[in-house]
Amino acid sequence: MADVPDNAPEHCPGTLSEQAGKTSACQGCPNQRMCASGATKAPDPAIAEIAVKMETVKHKILVLSGKGGVGKSTFSAHLCHTLASDDTKEVALLDVDICGPSIPRIMGLEGEQVHQSGSGWSPVYVEDNLAVMSIGFLLSSPDDAVIWRGPKKNGMIKQFLRDVDWGELDYLVVDTPPGTSDEHLSIVQYLSSAKIDGAVIITTPQEVALQDVRKEIRFCQKVKLPIIGVVENMSGFVCPSCKNTSQIFPPTSGGAERMCEELNLPLLGKIPLDPRIGRSCDEGRSFLNYAPESPAAKAYYSIVQRIKDYCSNRKNEEQ
Ligand code: SF4
Structure with missing residues (x-):
């Protein structure tokens, strides 16, 4: 984060100042929690450690949504299942939704525990080439509540990135909580030296969801996080x-398609509702194995292909 971020108010004392997050100018500033936590005052040595750790991870993709309940974690899980269906690829899913981790259930891993080895925390494997890490694995029961303030959440995200034995990966997919909160700032900050390929933004068609998506897009632009595209779920x-x-959720304002045209963003695709998606998530199974010929499964394949193309084009541009 720069000393005075683009989104700071006029009298920002600077994020490196002792007063960062505490002055009257900081009241209402979107960065206040991060500045008040002290995380911005000096470069965290963990950023360099994470960059070294991530050298063996080819592509890092964030999955974001403006609102809860739009199917973001379901999308993250199926993105990983589809990527891992190529058994020459190593894929991992990191769930940083600290307060509402649903990935263990969706991936059929409820009750699993993380093990410590000499090279760090070992993730839990769904398949030989699909690893998962979530705070849900550290809770004694799925019903346990995690009520943590920002700095503690930041510390856990740091540990997930730095202390998990990720090994060699083709794709690391990060499932984030809805909105733009501590977890988003942390993950962007900690991966700042490790280069995130970009973010996939999930929405539903109705205007009330799109309003929040526009905020999410502004967040990405402010923190200079590339947007791979938008998925209408x-x-x-x-x-x-x-x-x-x-149309269960009518696109009263033109849906994601119109929004993407207005904001000049790629619409990666539209996934229709299918009650079997929710059922397979509850059962911890991949919907894509369950109904591979369904319109929803075909939409997933097409969207994931576009994400893969984006990642490989980006890699070629870097070389
Ligand atoms: S919270 Fe941080 S970025 Fe915002 S005004 Fe205060 S010091 Fe500046």
Whole structure:
């Protein structure tokens, strides 16, 4: 983070100042929690350690959403399942939704524990080439509440990035909580030297969700996080009996398609509602194995192909 970020108010004392996060100018500033935590005052040596650790990770992808309940974790899980269906690729899913970790359940790993080895925490494996790490593995029960303030959450994210034995990975997918909070600032800050490929933003079609997505997009622009594209989830419902399509969440303002045109962002695709997606998540199974020929599964394959193309083009541009 620069000394005076672009989004700071006029009388910002500077993020390196002793007064950072504490002056009257800081009241209402979007960075106040981070500045008040002290994390901005000196470069955290963990950033360099994480950059070294991430040298063996080819692509880092964040999955973001403006709102909760739009299917972000479901998308993250199925993005990983699809990437890992190529058994020449090593894939990992990191769940940094510290207060609401749903990935263990969606990936069928509830009750699993993380083990400590000489080279760090070992992630939990769904397949030989698909590893998962989540705070959910550190809780004694799925119903335990994690009520942590910013600095403690930041510390846990730092540990996840630095102390997990990720090994050689083709893709690290990071599932974040909804909105723009401590977890987002932390992950962007800690991966600042390790180069994030970009963010995939998940929304539903209705305007109330898109309003929050626009904020998420502004966040990405402010922290200079590239946007891979937007996914419209729950985009229409095809009745499995009569095959008629209905709009459960009507795109009253043109949906993600119009928003992407206005903001000049790629729309990666639209995933229709399918009740089997929720059922397979509850059962901890991949929907893509369950209904591989469904319109929703086909939408997933097409979207994931576009993400893979983006990552490989980016790698080529860097070389
Ligand atoms: S919270 Fe941080 S960025 Fe915002 S005004 Fe204060 S010092 Fe500046």
